[in-house]
Amino acid sequence: xxxxxxxxxxxxxxxxxxxxxxxxxxxxxxxxxxxxxxxxxxxxxxxxxxxxxxxxxxxxxxxxxxxxxxxxxxxxxxxxxxxxxxxxxxxxxxxxxxxxxxxxxxxxxxxxxxxxxxxxxxxxxxxxxxxxxxxxxxxxxxxxxxxxxxxxxxxxxxxxxxxxxxxxxxxxxxxxxxxxxxxxxxxxxxxxxxxxxxxxxxxxxxxxxxxxxxxxxxxxxxxxxxxxxxxxxxxxxxxxxxxxxxxxxxxxxxxxxxxxxxxxxxxxxxxxxxxxxxxxxxxxxxxxxxxxxxxxxxxxxxxxxxxxxxxxxxxxxxxxxxxxxxxxxxxxxxxxxxxxxxxxxxxxxxxxxxxxxxxxxxxxxxx
Numbered sequence: 001x002x003x004x005x006x007x008x009x010x011x012x013x014x015x016x017x018x019x020x021x022x023x024x025x026x027x028x029x030x031x032x033x034x035x036x037x038x039x040x041x042x043x044x045x046x047x048x049x050x051x052x053x054x055x056x057x058x059x060x061x062x063x064x065x066x067x068x069x070x071x072x073x074x075x076x077x078x079x080x081x082x083x084x085x086x087x088x089x090x091x092x093x094x095x096x097x098x099x100x101x102x103x104x105x106x107x108x109x110x111x112x113x114x115x116x117x118x119x120x121x122x123x124x125x126x127x128x129x130x131x132x133x134x135x136x137x138x139x140x141x142x143x144x145x146x147x148x149x150x151x152x153x154x155x156x157x158x159x160x161x162x163x164x165x166x167x168x169x170x171x172x173x174x175x176x177x178x179x180x181x182x183x184x185x186x187x188x189x190x191x192x193x194x195x196x197x198x199x200x201x202x203x204x205x206x207x208x209x210x211x212x213x214x215x216x217x218x219x220x221x222x223x224x225x226x227x228x229x230x231x232x233x234x235x236x237x238x239x240x241x242x243x244x245x246x247x248x249x250x251x252x253x254x255x256x257x258x259x260x261x262x263x264x265x266x267x268x269x270x271x272x273x274x275x276x277x278x279x280x281x282x283x284x285x286x287x288x289x290x291x292x293x294x295x296x297x298x299x300x301x302x303x304x305x306x307x308x309x310x311x312x313x314x315x316x317x318x319x320x321x322x323x324x325x326x327x328x329x330x331x332x333x334x335x336x337x338x339x340x341x342x343x344x345x346x347x348x349x350x351x352x353x354x355x356x357x358x359x360x361x362x363x364x365x366x367x
Contacts, residue, residue, distance in 0.1 A: 010107055013098065017085065018111035025081025025115070032073035037062055051146040064141060067134040071126040075291045076322060078119050082112050082299035083318050087311045090303060106365060109300050116296035124289035128258040136255035165240035165270065166190075179206040179243040184213075186239075196221055199237070210238045253278060258285070280336055280343050287347035288329070294355050295322060301361035325354050 041048070041062075048058070089095050099105055143149040162169040172183025181204040188197040201216030213235045220228045245267075256264060261282050268275040302318050303309060329350040336346025 010103060013103070013108055014111045017089075017108045018115060020085040020089070021081055021112050021115055024084045025078050025119075028080040028084075029070070029073060029077035032077055033066065033069045036069040036073060037065060040065060047146055051148070053145060057145055061138075061141060061145075064134050064138040067126055067130045071123060071131050074119060074123050074126075075295050076319065078116060078292045079295040079299045079318055079322055080315065082116075082296050083303050083315055084311070085112075086300060086303035087309050087314060090309045091311065095304065105304055106362075109304075112296055112300060113293070116293045119292040119296075120290050123292060124286065127285040127289060132255050132257045132260075136251070139252070139255060162241070162246060164245070167239065167241070169241070171246070174246050176243070176246075180204065181211075181246075204237075206243045207236070210236050212236050253281060258282065276339065276343070277337055280333060280346070283343055283347045284333060287351065290351060291325070294325075294351060294358060297355075297362060298322070298358040301358055301365065304365040305361070325350065328354070 048061070053061070086095070095105060098108065158173050160171055160174075162171065166189050168187045168189075169181075170185040170187075171181050174181055182202070184201055184204050186199040187195060188199070190196050198219045199213070199216060201213040203214045204211045205214070214233065216232055216235065218230045218232065220230075222228070251260075253261065253264070261278065265275045265278050265282060268278065298321060299318055302314050329347075332341070332346045332350050335341045336343045341349075
């Protein structure tokens with residue numbers, strides 16, 4: 001019988017490690033998601049039962065919950081998966097056989113790191129796009145199916161003010177279904193915030209790239225103190241604000257994807273409002289996506305330090321360190337939100353500190 005060459009054996013072992021890690025991490029993820037959904041169901045069971053939802057509606061509800069559940073449970077799932085994979089290998093003396101054969105045990109960590117990197121990319125996609133989308137759909141589902149409210153697209157916003165790009169709107173009614181403003185009055189300002197024009201109209205309708213005002217009046221204020229008035233029946237007006245800007249007033253931050261949240265932050269800063277908490281939320285979504293990579297390194301460092309592994313104790317320590325990691329991240333984020341630290345520092349320092357600790361533990365691995 002021909003023996004596998006030294007170049008082939010590590011590849012076979014790496015494939016074996018990758019398969020075991022994926023299997024155990026997937027099982028852990030499925031378990032965590034199931035527990036998450038069961039707990040959520042029993043928290044809301046009274047409301048769901050009173051709404052007389054059918055099986056299809058319940059399945060729809062749970063499907064909309066899955067992206068958020070995956071985003072919340074993916075980091076602990078990969079940590080548990082890597083600890084169980086290498087822990088079971090150590091218990092069956094497979095890691096000892098690898099060491100005595102002359103192979104570097106750390107070489108087998110490469111497939112786990114690749115999978116952790118893919119998990120980080122998945123988590124980033126979830127937090128930036130899929131979770132906000134599912135949260136928005138879930139909000140619509142809850143209002144329409146459980147609270148029996150009319151579809152939001154048919155609702156109108158009434159009596160509100162809106163500060164735009166150099167303008168302030170006073171709107172009596174915004175009809176989202178036909179993208180029309182009724183009873184609108186617009187105050188236009190120059191860069192020194194001096195009032196230069198007032199425009200009032202009975203109705204303004206969106207025409208694809210501009211507004212068309214009907215039955216209105218324009219009052220212009222010249223620098224010398226002179227005023228000019230002009231009535232009109234119809235007039236096209238180009239403004240920065242679009243119908244989705246007004247409709248977005250009812251959208252929660254948790255339902256905004258990365259592009260919407262970035263535009264929202266820019267608009268707040270442009271209008272002179274404080275945007276610290278919203279910018280921190282944007283940075284937090286991006287920053288937390290690398291936690292699977294750090295947690296996988298932690299799991300490997302804990303399981304490969306020796307041959308005699310107490311798996312329950314190791315899992316307890318690993319999960320305890322993970323919760324400490326999250327608490328430290330929350331503490332640093334609170335310093336950033338309070339203005340004591342720059343926001344980028346607040347979401348980066350926890351990863352640098354915990355990453356340095358995990359790499360230090362990994363260097364102590366017996367080869």
